[in-house]
Amino acid sequence: MPKIFVAEPHGFCFGVRKAVGFLEKIVDKYDSVFVLHEIVHNPFVVNYFKEKGVVFVEDVDSVPDGSVLVFSAHGVSPEVRTAAAQKNLVVFDATCPLVEVVHKKARDYYSKDFSIVYIGKKGHPETVGVLGEAPMTLVSSLDDVETLRINGDENKIVCLNQTTLSVYDTKDIVDFLKEKYPSIVVENGICRATQQRQDAVKTLAEVSDLVFVLGAENSSNSVQLANIARKYCNAAYLILDKSELKDEMLKDAEVIGVTSGASCPEFVLEEFVDHIKQKYFISKDS
Structure with a gap:
């Protein structure tokens, strides 16, 4: 048999459990709640909250001034935070703590004049959010690394990555980056x-x-x-x-x-x- x-x-995972539990509390407290992007990428979770009256939107402009807005587990860019503030939104942040770490590293390395290379999936909300933190180059394949050109000091380059990628798939990209730029600092952001x-x-x-x-x-x-x-x-x-x-x-x-x-x-x-x-x-x- x-x-x-x-x-x-x-x-x-911890980040998803935290975000879902966090949104539950917000929904219990407020009559009208908007969420920027899907709280997590699963229709069963999204539909569960839709049935509770939650409205999911793809941009801040879709949210009425003064409303309650929750940022999803994937994080957002500083530009989004500014736009929310300009609309006087009551903001709650469900960003995964590990994603927040990558955001902070991007800011820190940029302040130290490092060129930043980010391994991620183009268009993914997490990628979009991190790319908004500082000037950086997105790479998603070996071909991207092949054509990559760093204008700054090649001794001051750092590699960050999307937290949900596969270490098995990113290894070849990281190895190629190390071969091309031997001094590159690799910050492995793939979560535990x-x-x-x-x-x-x-x-x-x-x-x-x-x-x-x-x-x-x-x-x-x-x-x-x-x-x-x-x-x-x-x-x-x-x-x-x-x-x-x-x-x-x-x-x-x-x-x-x-x-x-x-x-x-x-x-x-x-x-x-x-x-x-x-x-x-x-x-x-x-």
């Missing part, structure tokens, strides 16, 4: 929770025929988990929940691994595992 194994750790979940899915994938990662397609950490799983087992799928499971995905699989992204609620994983067990008679271990 096929078996299903669940990766440990999985699911909500992200790294732990990536290590866990790698270990799981190595002993599984296929791996399911539960999470949203716009969740960077969930995408990275799926990418890692694909490197170490025959097949891996990033799916939102049990409704996206298809019979052909499980064909010939004897050992099935399951994990969930850092913004995926635990009930989604539990329902998924129960669904497989009931429908396909698979035993569960962990």
Whole structure:
């Protein structure tokens, strides 16, 4: 009989748990609450708060003057903070503490006249927020490093990165940067929770025929988990929940691994595992 194994750790990280709990308290206190961007990248979490009356917006201009506005876990740029102040918004900040650390490092290194290289996903809210802290160059690939030109002192360059990237994917970029600029200072900003979940899915994938990662397609950490799983087992799928499971995905699989992204609620994983067990008679271990 096929078996299903669940990766440990999985699911909500500290930053997500903090942001969701923080927003819960704000919603309980205020009748009308706006959130800039999704509080975390998962539709189940977002819809839960929408049902409580929370309005999610993509820019400060969409928020009426004097309203309550919550910054998401991904952080915002100083420009956004200024715009909120100009509209007299009551601001609450749910930025992940580890993202705040990267913001501070960007400010500090810029004040010391360092050229800043930032490894991140273009357009991701976390990336947009950090890029707003100081002049810096975004790199997302080896090709970006190949064409990178530093105008300042090559002995004063620092590399920062998005917290939810995969250390496995960024290693080649970092190595190339070190080769090109031997004096570069590398500040590894990939958070511990992200790294732990990536290590866990790698270990799981190595002993599984296929791996399911539960999470949203716009969740960077969930995408990275799926990418890692694909490197170490025959097949891996990033799916939102049990409704996206298809019979052909499980064909010939004897050992099935399951994990969930850092913004995926635990009930989604539990329902998924129960669904497989009931429908396909698979035993569960962990």
